[in-house]
Amino acid sequence: MVNIGLLMIRLVIGLTFFGHGAQKLFGWFGGPGIAGMGNWLETLGLEKGAKVWATLAGLFELIGGLLFAAGFLTWIGAIMIVIVMIDAIFTVHCKNGYWMTNGGFEYNLVLIAVAIGVALIGPGDYVLLFHSKS
Template identity: 60%
Template sequence: MMSLGLLIIRLVIGMTFAGHGTQKLFGWFGGYGLKGTGQWLESIGMKPGYFMALMAGLSEVVGGLLFAAGIYTWVGALLIVFTMLVAIVKVHGANGFWVTSNGIEYNVMLMAVAIGVALIGPGAYVL
């Protein structure tokens, strides 16, 4: 049963995280693509914006897919944690904890799940 629980956690977190990356890279799921995301990143001081959007999008897609698949789960978790730390420092940290104030709540939850699964292991159901 634990492996099934880990599979559910990995799939939901990993695929959601990868989906966020496709918003940045391709504009899927209501995202702004590299150009739009890059412009926004430049507006908050992350330059060059296009390159930073590419790196963020790749980190999210690769990290999410590795995490979901249970392949190199610790690498996927590390990419998730690093991306969320950047989001906290550059965007959410000044807004407090709760997501209703654009705070760090969501970021911290993702980091906790990623670290927890990395420490436990991916379970038996992996690619």
């Protein structure tokens, strides 16, 4: 049952991050695309290189989410997810306090804990490409 639990966590978190990355990079799923994301980042004060940062955030979410979901190089996917969430905390949510109801960083911290937890435990037996013994 542990392996099924890890698979469920990896798929939900990983595919959600993949979707967020696709929103930023390609405008899929109602997302803004790189131009729209760059414009939004400019409103946060990232006036220089906003489109570069939008691209990097999108790539980290897309690639990190796929690695995490697949259970392949899970620790690298987790690091990519954690980096994006730390950035989101400091650029957007920290000023609003902890609770998500006030726009705070509560949910970002939960995602960081899940990503690090799975990276430390391992992906479990149900992984793409390789069969591992956790």
